Amino acid sequence: MSDGIVVVGASLAGLRVAEALRAGGYTGRLRLVGDEHHLPYDRPPLSKQVLTGEWETARTALTTPAKLSEAGIETVLGARAVAVDTEAVTLADGERLDYDQLVVATGAAARTWPGAAPDGRVHRLRTLADSVRLRTALADGGPLVVVGGGFIGLEVAAAACGAGLDVTVVEAAGTPLEPVLGPEIGACFTRLHRARGVRVLTGVPITSVQEAADTVAVRLADGTELAAAHVVVGIGAEPNNDWLTGLGLDDAAGVPCDARGRAGDRVWALGDVARWEQPAYGDSARHEHWTTAVDQAAVVAAAVLGRESARPPAPPYFWSMQYDVNFQLVGRPDLASSVEVLEAGEGGADRGTVFAFTDTAGRRVAVAAFHNPRRFLRLRRELQEEFTTAPSRP
Numbered sequence: 001m002s003d004g005i006v007v008v009g010a011s012l013a014g015l016r017v018a019e020a021l022r023a024g025g026y027t028g029r030l031r032l033v034g035d036e037h038h039l040p041y042d043r044p045p046l047s048k049q050v051l052t053g054e055w056e057t058a059r060t061a062l063t064t065p066a067k068l069s070e071a072g073i074e075t076v077l078g079a080r081a082v083a084v085d086t087e088a089v090t091l092a093d094g095e096r097l098d099y100d101q102l103v104v105a106t107g108a109a110a111r112t113w114p115g116a117a118p119d120g121r122v123h124r125l126r127t128l129a130d131s132v133r134l135r136t137a138l139a140d141g142g143p144l145v146v147v148g149g150g151f152i153g154l155e156v157a158a159a160a161c162g163a164g165l166d167v168t169v170v171e172a173a174g175t176p177l178e179p180v181l182g183p184e185i186g187a188c189f190t191r192l193h194r195a196r197g198v199r200v201l202t203g204v205p206i207t208s209v210q211e212a213a214d215t216v217a218v219r220l221a222d223g224t225e226l227a228a229a230h231v232v233v234g235i236g237a238e239p240n241n242d243w244l245t246g247l248g249l250d251d252a253a254g255v256p257c258d259a260r261g262r263a264g265d266r267v268w269a270l271g272d273v274a275r276w277e278q279p280a281y282g283d284s285a286r287h288e289h290w291t292t293a294v295d296q297a298a299v300v301a302a303a304v305l306g307r308e309s310a311r312p313p314a315p316p317y318f319w320s321m322q323y324d325v326n327f328q329l330v331g332r333p334d335l336a337s338s339v340e341v342l343e344a345g346e347g348g349a350d351r352g353t354v355f356a357f358t359d360t361a362g363r364r365v366a367v368a369a370f371h372n373p374r375r376f377l378r379l380r381r382e383l384q385e386e387f388t389t390a391p392s393r394p
């Protein structure tokens with residue numbers, strides 16, 4: 001029997017690429033290998049509906065054993081890939097899985113506070129187990145301190161605030177999300193959370209997080225000390241590619257790939273772990289976006305099957321849900337030199353505001369909407385058209 005295709009990472013990107021390979025007519029052996037014990041599940045609800053208790057965990061499932069078996073996708077779960085060479089992937093138990101083609105879909109891992117005990121009062125949020133553990137912790141009551149005002153931290157703050165907890169968000173930058181979206185949008189999120197009673201402390205780095213038996217002390221550079229029942233650390237994630245040293249693909253910025261996910265001879269990568277060339281922008285970038293993983297799965301499957309047909313991924317798209325506000329973003333805000341309000345919310349409210357991001361050449365590189373899905377949809381289509389018709393940048 002041929003060794004077939006080995007997909008490492010049994011989550012959104014890995015599952016979707018395996019499904020697309022079968023849908024595209026691939027009939028060889030297809031193995032989906034993952035270090036978690038669960039079948040692939042969806043992560044966005046982990047900081048939203050699962051955390052609030054609105055959803056049972058089972059609702060996050062992305063597939064079923066029956067569907068996998070019908071598609072002829074073999075799963076190897078609870079199996080961590082620790083090394084790789086040009087012939088095989090080595091698992092933590094020493095087993096070697098030979099491959100004809102390797103697809104890397106190992107995602108990213110949430111950073112934690114140095115020295116935090118894995119099952120203590122300092123939490124991070126990446127997996128279903130993290131979400132269930134945090135949900136249980138929140139049921140104890142607060143106070144809760146959220147370290148980092150990124151999307152995951154803010155979604156956790158919204159869920160905890162909704163559950164009636166006393167919540168403080170601490171962000172080292174001038175506003176939450178400022179490093180990725182700039183101060184204007186950051187200010188909208190600050191007002192959103194403050195209006196619900198969340199304390200948002202900005203511009204002050206944290207100097208220490210110290211856990212005791214039933215409390216955690218968070219100290220800030222200005223001398224403030226916050227006492228918390230639990231702390232959630234939301235300070236970003238790093239690509240899970242340290243196991244790819246054998247192929248030279250362990251770059252800290254993500255697995256470098258061409259515009260169709262090719263990382264090397266018979267090796268492909270996609271999703272949160274991968275940094276793809278983006279000819280329309282003249283650079284390469286890694287995105288931790290749900291839609292990017294799904295779009296890239298179609299492109300990689302077609303490329304593995306030797307087809308040219310799959311469209312390149314659309315401009316990156318991301319959404320967040322906090323309280324009753326739906327935030328959406330499309331494009332590359334990291335390439336912008338300025339942000340302007342394209343449409344103000346009714347009566348000057350933040351709700352309904354639409355922002356445009358422009359680069360130094362005057363090109364619109366991203367659009368974001370603070371709860372204005374209809375206008376956003378039109379602008380997203382426009383950006384998509386420009387993206388597909390624009391010549392590649394050098």
Ligand SMILES: Cc1cc2nc3c(=O)[nH]c(=O)nc-3n(C[C@H](O)[C@H](O)[C@H](O)COP(=O)(O)OP(=O)(O)OC[C@H]3O[C@@H](n4cnc5c(N)ncnc54)[C@H](O)[C@@H]3O)c2cc1C
Nearest residue numbers: 009011012013035043044081106107108271272288289290
């Ligand atoms: C809490 C949370 C909320 C989010 N909310 C949103 C949102 O609202 N909107 C949005 O657009 N995106 C959101 N995202 C991002 C989105 O979920 C990710 O972009 C998506 O999950 C990426 O899929 P992936 O398959 O590339 O990576 P992952 O989902 O990270 O999956 C990678 C899998 O590979 C496994 N793995 C890692 N290393 C190894 C190894 N060495 N061997 C075997 N297996 C390994 C991991 O355990 C994991 O199961 C959210 C993410 C999180 C964590």
